[in-house]
Amino acid sequence: GAVVSQHPSWVICKSGTSVKIECRSLDFQATTMFWYRQFPKQSLMLMATSNEGSKATYEQGVEKDKFLINHASLTLSTLTVTSAHPEDSSFYICSARDGAGGAHGANVLTFGAGSRLTVL
Amino acid sequence: AQSVSQHNHHVILSEAASLELGCNYSYGGTVNLFWYVQYPGQHLQLLLKYFSGDPLVKGIKGFEAEFIKSKFSFNLRKPSVQWSDTAEYFCAVNTGGFKTIFGAGTRLFVKA
Numbered sequence: 001g002a003v004v005s006q007h008p009s010w011v012i013c014k015s016g017t018s019v020k021i022e023c024r025s026l027d028f029q030a031t032t033m034f035w036y037r038q039f040p041k042q043s044l045m046l047m048a049t050s051n052e053g054s055k056a057t058y059e060q061g062v063e064k065d066k067f068l069i070n071h072a073s074l075t076l077s078t079l080t081v082t083s084a085h086p087e088d089s090s091f092y093i094c095s096a097r098d099g100a101g102g103a104h105g106a107n108v109l110t111f112g113a114g115s116r117l118t119v120l
Numbered sequence: 121a122q123s124v125s126q127h128n129h130h131v132i133l134s135e136a137a138s139l140e141l142g143c144n145y146s147y148g149g150t151v152n153l154f155w156y157v158q159y160p161g162q163h164l165q166l167l168l169k170y171f172s173g174d175p176l177v178k179g180i181k182g183f184e185a186e187f188i189k190s191k192f193s194f195n196l197r198k199p200s201v202q203w204s205d206t207a208e209y210f211c212a213v214n215t216g217g218f219k220t221i222f223g224a225g226t227r228l229f230v231k232a
Contacts, residue, residue: 034220043124043210043224093164107152107171107214111164 002028004096006112013084014120021079021115023094029074030096034109035067038091047092050077084119091116122147124213126223133201134231141196141226143211152214153194155185156222159207167209170194181205203232 003026013019023033032051036044048069049057056069066088068080077096081088095109127142145151155167168179175187185196194211211223 036222044222046219046221049219095164107220108154108166108169109156109164109220111156113163 002110004110004112010116012118018082023077025075025096028098032097033077034095036093086119089119124223132229136200139198139201143194145213154212156210203230206230
């Protein structure tokens with residue numbers, strides 16, 4: 001079945017540095033990828049929608065300059081947290097939508113395992 | 121704006137008990153509805169989905185969900201839970217675009 005690989009699974013960085021998280025679809029072409037942020041005991045908050053070859057669409061309240069998203073190919077999207085601060089510490093999850101519909105059909109998301117970011 | 125509401129944040133059941141997790145959404149148009157599950161240490165995966173047709177849908181591991189359009193609900197059910205059903209369950213709604221909105225999740229703990 002469809003697999004999404006997310007890397008790294010856990011990263012610790014110093015305040016002020018930038019961190020890049022990769023999201024790859026391993027066996028399908030992901031025309032659209034989504035980045036979510038999950039706070040403890042809360043739901044997944046959609047941050048942005050990433051479309052291959054075009055600019056990402058950010059949700060209201062999400063800083064575009066802080067969370068840079070690049071979807072350079074049909075199998076790779078990256079999220080860069082720039083000048084990270086402790087309040088950016090969170091669990092970031094990517095998901096991908098199979099452009100060809102996939103085994104489950106359109107609009108079914110395949111999730112990566114998530115990346116836990118800790119900013120000291 | 122669309123939203124998804126899950127009624128219970130935590131549920132504790134004994135094995136063989138019946139399960140029903142509530143989910144309501146706010147959107148007046150056509151929807152695709154999903155339940156995703158996250159087992160401990162694993163990533164989110166699809167449990168079942170509703171796109172159209174029979175409002176009672178069956179998923180993996182004996183789960184089913186019923187879409188009641190008049191109530192804007194998509195409750196998840198299982199007649200007899202097992203210890204291995206311990207997980208977090210998320211209800212999600214797609215309103216025809218690419219965006220999928222998630223509920224806050226319900227943590228189910230099944231006592232052996």
